[in-house]
Amino acid sequence: MQVLIAEDDKSSALILEGVLVSLGYEVLVASDGAEAWELLRNNDCRIVISDWQMPHMDGLELCRRIRSRQVSSYVYVILLTSRSGSQNLVEGLQAGADDFITKPFDAAELRVRMKVGERVVSLESRDLVIFTLAKLAESRDPETGAHLERVREYVRILSQRLMQNERFSSQVDHDFIQMMYLSSPLHDIGKVGIPDDVLLKPGRLTPEEMDRMKQHTVIGGRTLDAALASHPSASFLQVARDIAWTHHERYDGTGYPNQLAGDDIPLSGRIMALADVYDALTTKRVYKDAMPHAKAREIVLEGRGTQFDPCVVDAFLQCEQDFVRIKEALQDADSEINSAVNAPAVAGGV
Structure with missing residues (x-):
């Protein structure tokens, strides 16, 4: 990450630069x-460390100009100051500063405050990446409709229920739930690599075509794995990678692509598997009608312990009315899109 130092005192600037370079x-x-x-x-500087008092343009004016820029990327600003008191703090915040470090600065304190700035910047980058990638996958499939919106609500509700289960107390917390909500729209990102003659076929797939379609889990998993290798601290990419790889695995080990079974399947993938299947069952497609909740519920129960993690099915039963509410609230968008898909001039999706 590129950091900009604005400091008129050469000695302070040199010390600051040395500490920051040592931190990478x-x-x-x-x-x-x-x-x-x-x-x-x-330059693409996402963090600025500026002295408050400088010639030509002081730190406050620099903050104001940064905040007036019409750019999409957020710049995190830390002001260096020897001033104290609430009035100075208010003045700095009003100008657009995010944080303050008192002169003379302490290297350990600077390290901590830089990590805070990184987290803020990475949150913006994370949400932008997720949204962009999810929309890319969505654009390939004309039948997607409100699928992404429904599924992320389903996984959020399931995760909240599982948090109440002692078995998952060490895995499921509020951060996990947030990661599931944010990352679940990327579950089918691998479909961008599936040929149109398979992805957009207006009807059921042949066994050979289904084998090609199954490759979307591998394509998506490898893509997100590569992204994670470049940004290993981006925890949302790990969750997204696991979901993309494993949301078609089955609890009994007969799923794809790697025939994982039981707890060898990441919890994120086990949750996503049920949410994705439920939405597929209850949504109209070119080759089938939407299934009522009661019938979809039967199929989910039949898959308890074979297709689905029994604990995830139990969580589903505890919140099934929330599933019905979400399905009904977000089905209008699908109705409009499926009407367009079924029009003679438009090929249906899979």
Whole structure:
């Protein structure tokens, strides 16, 4: 990550730069706010550390200019100051500062505050990546409708129920639930690599075509695995990778692509498996009508211990009325899209 230092005192700037480089950051240094502004306009700096008092343009004015920029990426600003008191704090926050470090700064404190800035910046990047990738996959499938919206609600509700189960107390917390909600739309990202003659076929697939379709789990898993290798601290990518790889595995080991069984299947994949199947059963497609909740419920129960984790099925039974509510609330969008898909001029999806 590239960091910009704006500091007119050369000794302080040199010390700051040394600490940041030792922490693994790429550092640019400006001797005042005006120079920092020019560097910021021509470089992708996501964190700025600025002295409050500088010639030509002080730290407050630099903050104001940063906040006035019409750009999509958020810049996290830390002000260096020897000032104290609530009035100065308010003035800095009003100008757009995110955090403050008192001079002379402590290296350990700087390290911690930089980590806070990284988390804020990475949250924005995470949500943008998830949204972009999910929409990319969605654009390939004309029958998707409100599938992504329903499924992420289903996995959130299932995860909340599982959090109440002592067996999952060490796995499922509020962070896990949030990661499931954010990452679940990426479960079918691998469909971007499936040929149109298979993905867009208006009817049931042949066994050979089904084998090709099954490759979307491998394509999606490998894609997200590569992304995770480049950004190992991005926990949402790990959850998304696991979901993409394993949401078609079965609890009895007869699923695909790796015939995993039981707890060898990540919990995220076991949750996603039920949510995805339920939505497929209760949604109209070119080759089938939407199944009522009662019939879908029977199929889910029949799959307890074979297709689905028994604990996930039990969680489903505890919150099935929430599933019905979500299905009914988000079915209108699918009705409109499926009407368009069934029109003669448009090929249906799988």
